[in-house]
Amino acid sequence: MRVREDSGAVAVDGVAEKPLERMGLTVVALGGNALLKKGERGTAAEQRANLASTFRKIAPLLREGELVLTHGNGPQVGNELLRQELGAAEAPPLPLYLAVAQTQAEIGALIAAELPPVAGREAVVLLTRVVVDADDPAFENPTKPVGPFYDEAKARELEHERGWTLTEDAGRGWRRVVPSPKPLEILELESVRSLLQGGSIVVAAGGGGIPVVRRDGRVDGVDAVIDKDLASAVLAAGLGAEHLLILTQVPAVLRDFERGEGEPIPELRPGRDEAILDGLPAGSMRPKVEAAFQFVLATGGKATITSADALGDAEAGTTIVPASAP
């Protein structure tokens, strides 16, 4: 077992209990563009080509050290929901949480094919459930659009028959909205630890994880979606990771992103820079910075938000460090 002594952590005896907290674990959250580019429809071939390209760009990171990979699933779960709806006359539609599960397997299998040739080691894919609070206010106020567009008559029918919430989406039609509750706990955390000890890259918490709630001594799936960066932060903190790396389309967090002004921010510190959050778009960069802040606050570790292209460039990227860092 390798104990990193250059990590700033004090090396102690008796690390066997929780060895991962001292071993330089990195959690990498792959952005949507690692899987699909604008205008692509979501074929397996497209996803494989994009994954292979992303992995080649970040190859040095993949080749050594303990590594957990997470990923989004927006277009994939959208496609799956389309299939469920269009096939409904002949094959019963599955609940949303199972569609999320299906995308973990779809994308996981593609990653498991494309990663080893670049990384020189195996990737294992763990079905991952993420606990949310049944009383999370998001359940009262579903906001995340998923699946196909409908006309108003069909929307009313679905509200009536399935109890869905649908809202009109900027003239494009009616669309189902689902809750996006806060991730609290990764159920498979210890399993991820076990798999890491085997030396593989572990693919987990895909699509933000399968949302589940605890009730009556059970753990049941719920129809919701979880932000993948927030889930990645919970996973990374739970594992005691040293580094949370959030890969996205832009090389760094930009100041006043909403106003289109592009000054990149080299460093952010939670407890000092929360004001930046207001200027960031709610559906994209804001949860990434929030996730990075949460991880750094919970662990004292480091987070980075950058693109696969810029990863090797020490001048690029936004680094998030504790307020007390030197």
Place this chain on the structure above:
Amino acid sequence: MRVREDSGAVAVDGVAEKPLERMGLTVVALGGNALLKKGERGTAAEQRANLASTFRKIAPLLREGELVLTHGNGPQVGNELLRQELGAAEAPPLPLYLAVAQTQAEIGALIAAELPPVAGREAVVLLTRVVVDADDPAFENPTKPVGPFYDEAKARELEHERGWTLTEDAGRGWRRVVPSPKPLEILELESVRSLLQGGSIVVAAGGGGIPVVRRDGRVDGVDAVIDKDLASAVLAAGLGAEHLLILTQVPAVLRDFERGEGEPIPELRPGRDEAILDGLPAGSMRPKVEAAFQFVLATGGKATITSADALGDAEAGTTIVPASAP
């Protein structure tokens, strides 16, 4: 670490290298009726109710000892292929091997919900790939029907456009047939071992596993399906399991099954009873007995073929033991 000395195996020092081979591991292969009953369409609610009922019947088995669960996916992958076809105009169909992956997640998530309340411990679901030989003769002679029925014109179109093989199925229309190659190796074998050491029930090799071939230093998915009992035997042998338990609809293997004569067979021994195979139906009981024979020959362990209802009945079931057993 618990070392079973009552298993007939000689206890030796230095078991740490491969501890599972001495720990009474059981691999349970769930039959299709554990998930869906005749006439059911495959909703999540149906599958959950059936799983809960099956788990209650076999509860004593689930509550202790090391346990790996495998399962079939016939109706589920059929439904997924229907969705892929009916949704094709709006969401690109995925290759069959990814549909198999999707069913591992669908069924795995349902098992992970229904198992812990009965077993009193967690279940973890591992995406599992199974290596087949690219030169397996099955690829030259696809025989396993999957997915929806088509009329002849559509069948010709699909043969032309997608390179599928379709055959007419007893007046019900044309149907795609795919290869069912022999499973050779479970890629995630060491990961299953790691997860078992964490104390969870491991759900693996669902639907016979995602079929992959090794070529050019890569491991790529192929459009095929693998018999889940044969895959379970390869998994059980690889793990050095003590017991392979194949659960099916009937309490025991019946002599002259094809002729409808129902004399149950209490014991079978590979190397002595191969002649029984000819009288068994190719698509259902024969691969179960073949799987049991392969496992017993490879490991010297024991296999059982029975139903969930009959599991507690010491008089029921067919036990498969080595030819040299007392």
